[in-house]
Amino acid sequence: EPEVTQTPSHQVTQMGQEVILRCVPISNHLYFYWYRQILGQKVEFLVSFYNNEISEKSEIFDDQFSVERPDGSNFTLKIRSTKLEDSAMYFCASRGSTKETQYFGPGTRLLVL
Amino acid sequence: SQQGEEDPQALSIQEGENATMNCSYKTSINNLQWYRQNSGRGLVHLILIRSNEREKHSGRLRVTLDTSKKSSSLLITASRAADTASYFCATEEGETSGSRLTFGEGTQLTVNP
Numbered sequence: 001e002p003e004v005t006q007t008p009s010h011q012v013t014q015m016g017q018e019v020i021l022r023c024v025p026i027s028n029h030l031y032f033y034w035y036r037q038i039l040g041q042k043v044e045f046l047v048s049f050y051n052n053e054i055s056e057k058s059e060i061f062d063d064q065f066s067v068e069r070p071d072g073s074n075f076t077l078k079i080r081s082t083k084l085e086d087s088a089m090y091f092c093a094s095r096g097s098t099k100e101t102q103y104f105g106p107g108t109r110l111l112v113l
Numbered sequence: 114s115q116q117g118e119e120d121p122q123a124l125s126i127q128e129g130e131n132a133t134m135n136c137s138y139k140t141s142i143n144n145l146q147w148y149r150q151n152s153g154r155g156l157v158h159l160i161l162i163r164s165n166e167r168e169k170h171s172g173r174l175r176v177t178l179d180t181s182k183k184s185s186s187l188l189i190t191a192s193r194a195a196d197t198a199s200y201f202c203a204t205e206e207g208e209t210s211g212s213r214l215t216f217g218e219g220t221q222l223t224v225n226p
Contacts (some may be wrong), residue, residue: 033213043156043201045213056211091156098208101146106155 003028004105006092012111013082021077021108024090032075033093033102034063034067036060043091081113118217119202125223134190134220136202137182143205145178145185146214150199159187159200194226 006022013019025032034046044048046053049067075094079086089109093102119136128133136145145160146158162169162178162185169176175188199221201212 011224035214035216042218043203043214043216045215048211048213050211055209056213089153093214098212101158101161103158103216104148104156109153 004092004094004103006090006105007110008108009106010111011108011113015092015112016081019079019082021038021079021092021110022091023075023077023094025075025092025094026096026103027073029094029096029103030069031055031095031098031102032069034077035091035093035102035104036088037091037107038085038088046077046090065102079110083111084112086110087112119200119220121219121220122218125209125222125225126192128192128194128224128226130191130192130224132196132222134187134200136185136187136224138185138202138215138217140204140206142180143200143207143212146203146205147174147176147185147187148201148203148216149222150201150219151190153200158200161212162212165182189222192222192224196222196224198222 007022033051035043035044045058047057047061064080068076089107091107092105095102144163146161148156160171162174162176171192173190178185201216201219203216205212
């Protein structure tokens with residue numbers, strides 16, 4: 001069964017460093033999302049992406065964040081200058097249409113020191 | 114209270130018993146979904162129920178939706194130790210390209226063998 005994949009599974013970085021989290025959505029999907037989950041808290045929406053542009057973003061998704069679909073298969077989340085509070089599990093999700101559910105990847109656990 | 118609040122926060126039962134988790138939300142929704150998360154892992158989609166549906170079944174899962182009360186319940190029948198996980202409800206308000214999922218706080222279910 002097709003699934004969303006994410007790399008790396010874990011990333012440790014120093015405060016102020018840039019990180020790029022990678023996702024490979026399900027191949028025929030058109031709608032892409034990033035969410036995050038701070039340890040012990042609920043999952044929060046960051047951004048949605050369709051037709052090569054951001055559809056919607058939350059207040060968390062400030063100028064430090066950016067997303068890109070550099071080729072036909074990858075979908076990336078970049079954090080330009082990481083802060084301690086960016087430490088969280090980051091989930092990518094995709095779906096084929098707005099009538100379908102969103103399928104989530106296994107997540108990338110980011111730790112900012 | 115926030116969109117997508119589950120209760121109880123934690124539930125501990127014996128194998129073979131049924132587990133019922135509830136979710137309440139505040140706004141009008143297009144659909145409500147339930148996800149499962151094993152500790153520190155990804156989100157697994159369980160079931161989606163649309164706003165014009167009242168009940169849905171999938172294997173040992175039964176979901177109900179009461180839009181007049183803005184609430185949903187997830188019933189897991191004949192629970193197994195492997196059902197131990199956190200369960201989240203998530204609501205979607207529209208069907209646009211940007212539609213986000215808004216997650217609740219989750220119920221931690223422990224099924225004792």
